[in-house]
Amino acid sequence: MTGSTVAIIVVAAGSGTRLGEPEPKALVSIGGQTILEHALTRVFSLADAAQVIVVAPAARLDDARALALRIAGAAADHVTVVAGGDTRQQSVEAGLAVLEPTVDVVLVHDSARSFTPASQFEAVISAVRSTGGGIIPGLAVADTIKQLDWTGAVERTVDRSQLVAVQTPQGFPRAALIDAYARAAEDYTDDAAVFAAAGLPVTVVDGDPLAFKITTQWDLRRAESILGEAAPTA
Numbered sequence: 001m002t003g004s005t006v007a008i009i010v011v012a013a014g015s016g017t018r019l020g021e022p023e024p025k026a027l028v029s030i031g032g033q034t035i036l037e038h039a040l041t042r043v044f045s046l047a048d049a050a051q052v053i054v055v056a057p058a059a060r061l062d063d064a065r066a067l068a069l070r071i072a073g074a075a076a077d078h079v080t081v082v083a084g085g086d087t088r089q090q091s092v093e094a095g096l097a098v099l100e101p102t103v104d105v106v107l108v109h110d111s112a113r114s115f116t117p118a119s120q121f122e123a124v125i126s127a128v129r130s131t132g133g134g135i136i137p138g139l140a141v142a143d144t145i146k147q148l149d150w151t152g153a154v155e156r157t158v159d160r161s162q163l164v165a166v167q168t169p170q171g172f173p174r175a176a177l178i179d180a181y182a183r184a185a186e187d188y189t190d191d192a193a194v195f196a197a198a199g200l201p202v203t204v205v206d207g208d209p210l211a212f213k214i215t216t217q218w219d220l221r222r223a224e225s226i227l228g229e230a231a232p233t234a
């Protein structure tokens with residue numbers, strides 16, 4: 001798959017219920033730029049992205065398009081902006097529907113992981129090319145994890161050496177991902193689960209703490225302090 005053409009689908013259509021801001025999460029500002037702009041700044045720093053698809057809230061499509069084109073600059077020709085759906089899975093499907101014909105590697109990325117370094121995208125792209133399978137970035141789990149019974153009592157300690165906390169971008173060969181999405185029978189929370197449900201192999205590469213997902217107000221404060229301390233590595 002060397003020389004493959006890469007598309008990055010940035011899903012940004014969520015409402016951000018847990019963040020609890022009046023704006024949809026992708027349009028919430030941190031240090032003067034929206035969450036979507038911070039994410040796209042890193043995406044457009046990649047030499048490899050032949051197409052960038054932004055999946056935006058239907059009610060804010062024009063705003064999202066304006067932001068995306070501004071960050072894209074000279075790469076504006078490579079940007080496609082589409083409206084998302086009610087679930088993340090539907091939003092990814094909206095992105096898959098507008099892939100350019102030449103694309104053969106697809107990365108799906110959460111706009112809410114705004115500070116994901118370019119090196120993480122590059123590692124995922126190169127691992128998809130070398131393995132031909134699905135690739136996800138993961139971090140070792142630091143906390144001890146307990147499984148509870150239905151009453152909430154601790155049943156057992158889970159062996160955390162076999163657990164990873166999964167991030168994005170997640171990368172896949174185009175044809176296999178489209179096939180997996182066409183077969184997806186239930187609502188999955190990530191693309192690797194859709195891919196694996198179709199019986200396709202997924203492997204993990206090292207994630208990065210900077211790829212954390214802005215989910216709650218606490219994450220927003222963490223993002224503000226990262227921006228305040230130093231520009232995160234692109």
Ligand code: CTP
Nearest residue numbers: 011012013014015016017018086087091111112
């Ligand atoms: N997402 C999307 N379309 C949806 C739901 C989520 O494009 N219908 C995107 C979000 O914009 C985000 C990513 O998927 O970049 C991960 O979702 P999450 O962090 O759960 O964001 P929200 O769904 O917006 O937040 P919440 O669950 O708190 O409402």
Ligand code: MG
Nearest residue numbers: 014015016088
């Ligand atoms: Mg959500």
